[in-house]
Amino acid sequence: MSNYLFIQSQDPFTETRTSHQYQLAQDLLLAGNTVTVLLVQNGVMPARQKAISKEFDALLNSTVVVIADKFSLQQRDIFNNELKNNIYVGTLEHAIDALLAGHKVIWN
């Protein structure tokens, strides 16, 4: 079993590969790994309650931990109370903590 953290900078509205990235995170979880997705840059866009993305909602409905970068949210004028359920607000510290813990950190 391994620990994965994906730094998710891409969003499903402009990058078709994003749905596969979400699916990989879920597949790794189903295979018994611990998986965290840290949303950064436009990666936070599907986190808004009114954003429509079946693939992202499926990710949220799994037990993958999803964290949205506070700075990226602020840049896009997205407030915490506008986020979908099961999304934590955090910082890039999560990525550094994972790197220092020896986890597999992957940039998407």
Place this chain on the structure above:
Amino acid sequence: MKSTNEQTLTFAFMDPPFESERTVTFFRLLEAALDKGANIRVFAYEGAVSLSLSLQKAHGNSIHGRNAKEEDHPLSKDWISSLQHKAASNNLKFEWINCGLCVDERGVTDVIKGCTRGGPPDLWRYASESLNTLTIGTR
């Protein structure tokens, strides 16, 4: 704050300055790593070798009627310098190698102090000697 070799992180980055939000996130990651007490090693390749170009100059914005000082245009060479100073003040190591092949292609040989020339074997050495490595590709 002291850091051991076991707390050294390598970052490989290939984006040029002034073109992508990835550059901002990359520098934010470096600062966060310093805040966590990690030594940093950067291998800059492709367009990222221009991040440390010493000839970068800030400019004004005539459309908005602002001079260079008022515009306060950020320069990546200054961000690197700032991180170098932050690392030094925290007794941490901050190393930066530009891929020599990529430097020659672009002619960006004038870089700020503390940034040196190397090659792909240095990335291998960096990664082999570090606790962990993050590669930030353009896609």
